[in-house]
Amino acid sequence: xxxxxxLFGKISILDIILVILLVIFVVLxxxxxxxxxxxxxxGDKQITYVVEIQxxxxxxxxxxxxxxxxxxxxxxxxIGDITDVSTKPYTEDTYDTVDGKIVRPDIPGYYFIYVTxxxxxxxxxxxxxxxxxxxxxxxxxxxKNADFAAGGYVVAMSGVRG
Numbered sequence: 001x002x003x004x005x006x007l008f009g010k011i012s013i014l015d016i017i018l019v020i021l022l023v024i025f026v027v028l029x030x031x032x033x034x035x036x037x038x039x040x041x042x043g044d045k046q047i048t049y050v051v052e053i054q055x056x057x058x059x060x061x062x063x064x065x066x067x068x069x070x071x072x073x074x075x076x077x078x079i080g081d082i083t084d085v086s087t088k089p090y091t092e093d094t095y096d097t098v099d100g101k102i103v104r105p106d107i108p109g110y111y112f113i114y115v116t117x118x119x120x121x122x123x124x125x126x127x128x129x130x131x132x133x134x135x136x137x138x139x140x141x142x143x144k145n146a147d148f149a150a151g152g153y154v155v156a157m158s159g160v161r162g
Contacts, residue, residue, distance in 0.1 A: 046121075047135070049154050049158075050157075055111075060113060061113045072133050073142040077130070077131055085114070085116070087111040089111060
């Protein structure tokens, strides 16, 4: 090291420190931004849950492939494999002015799409976690894979007891 704090007369210690800090920053940025993958842990249970996607055209359901992996579209967490896709006509509550009642007619051309998902989850009295992602009936979920992205609600869950 010379009087200017350079090693071999060419590289300063400050340069070395900056390169080390840059490498650490890149590694941490990659670790926290990469999609999370989950492997089964001891105590995990296989659960099945259903995501209801509302008011979509029938061709949207055709994009959803059974066997595909499903991810949370906000943080990229893997949240299970799609095991079934089904549809039923979309309905909305409407006020019937003749009878003075609320009725629920089909809305032509639109469907509810039900995506059944199977996953390994850590089930406790408080939480049902697929990796770091909490699955709750009635909660909104935003899901995606290479073929589609949508928001919906978890409407059913099984396998969390026993």
